[in-house]
Amino acid sequence: MGAIALGGILLIGGIVVWRGGSPGEPAAAPETPALVPAKAVTLAPVQSQAISRRLDTTGTVQAQDLLPIAAQASNLQIQEVRVDEGDAISPGQVLVVLDSTTIQAQIQQGKAQLASAQARVRQQQASLAQAQATLKEAQSNLQRFQALAADGAISAQELETRSTTVLTAQESVRLAQANITSAQAEVQSQQAQLNQLTITLNRTQVKAPTAGIVAERFARVGNLASDRDPLFSVIRDGLLELEISLPETQLPQVKVGARVNIRSDSDPSLQLQGSVASIAPLVDPATRQARIKVNLPPSSKLRPGMFLQAAVVLSNQTGLTVPAAAVLTQPDGSNGVYRWLGSDQVALQVVTVGQVMDSADPTQARMEILQGLNPGDQVVVEGAGYLKDGDRVQITPDP
Structure with a gap:
């Protein structure tokens, strides 16, 4: 089929095509679309590392044993306080001095009363000795007069008088002995009062x-001071614990002695390791949770009442991880990373994530990948948030 050109009109097989332009001018070349510049990104490899299976919760620091210390003497004025909050104390250390002026005066009075009671004992002992001597003499005279009465040398009345004298002397001895017993009891009483003082x-x-x-x-x-009101509360031996709560459904997974990783949101440098000390036998019927106490290592950063994050370690295994910054939440709620395909190409890869491996430096935190990546894959870290699936990238080294 022929083609006939008529000015700016080209007739091809009965179809009219307008060519445009002046006769004799060359046809314009089609426009080439501009290249989208490559976006600068950094890459990180998928790594295999040990991963701790854990239960995350929170808890409050408290003393293992908070001991109240009160005075054992009441109604005495506090003269001196030798320690303050936060001070470490040792057994037998003097913490408070009470006014002892009245007690010392009472002790001096008690000593005088004791000495007086002891003097009365000695006086009564002397009286007893005299009464015993009189009794001995009366008994000797009675024996002599009894012999005389047998011979008829004295009257019966005279013998009766001598017998009465012996009885009187015996009564004097008994009275002196009773007085000694009473005086000795007084000594014991005064000694007891002095001991108490x-x-x-x-x-x-x-x-x-x-x-x-x-x-x-x-x-x-x-x-x-009062023996009913504490002067101090003391953390016995400085030992602290963390009290946490876990749902009853998770309790079978936790064992006494399990490792617990502890950190503070307010102080990133506070990173401690404790262990499960005890699991309460009762579950709160209102919350369906049980209290668990965790032993804490000594640390100058810990204070009772602090709120801390705790991760109870259940097991350890090996898994795949990527920098947490590489994982992006998609509009549909799934998680994805941009996987490097080679050269300047990346593609969005949907992944299933596991636990976050915390770090003292949040920028160094890593995320466990359960599905979607393989060892050796590389993912975009810096710049991932600005990419779309299929974008060209320019790989730059980590700063």
Whole structure:
């Protein structure tokens, strides 16, 4: 079939085509679309590492044993307070000194009364000795007069008088012995009172019964001490614990002695490792949770009442991880990463994620990948949030 050109019209097989332009001008070349510049990104490899299966929860720091310390003597004024909150104390250390002026005066009075009672004992002992001598003499005279009466040398009345004298002397001895017993009892009473006053004097120095750390101080100079009101509360031996709660459905997974990783949201440098000390036998019927106590290692950063994050480690195994920053949440709620295909190409890869491996530096946190990636794959980290599926990229080294 022929083609006939008529000016700007080309007739091809009966079809009219307008060519445009002036006769004799060459046809314009088609436009080439502009290339989209490659986006700068950094890559990180999928790594295999040990992963701890854990239960995440929160808890509050508390003392294992909070010991109240009160004075053992009441109604004595506090003269001196020698420790403050946060101080470490040792057994026998003097914590508070109470006013002992009244007690010392009572002790001096008690000593005088004891000496007086002892003097009365000695006096009664002398009286007893005299009464016993009189009795001995009366008994000797009675024996002599009995012999004389047998010979008819004295009257019966005279013998009766001598017998009465012996009875009187015997009664004097019994009375002297009773007086001694009474005086000795008085000595014992005065000695007991003096001993009690001495004990009270010793109690004017309130001493630490055990080692620990002063958690609270209630003692104030000038206040009256009471055996019912504590002067301090002390963390026995400085030992702290973390109390956490877990749902009853998770309790079978937790064992006493299990490792617990502990951290603080307010202080990233606080990273500790404790262990499960006890699991409460009862479940709260309102919350369906049980209390678990976790032993804490000694640390100057810990304070009772602190709120901490805890991860109870259940098991350890090996798994795949990528930097947490590489994992992006998609509009449909799934998770994805941009996997490098080679050269300048990346593609969105949907992944199933597991646990987050926390780090003291949040930028170094890693995410477990359960499905979607293989060892050796590389994913976009820096710049991932600006990509779309199929974008061209320019690989840059990590800063």
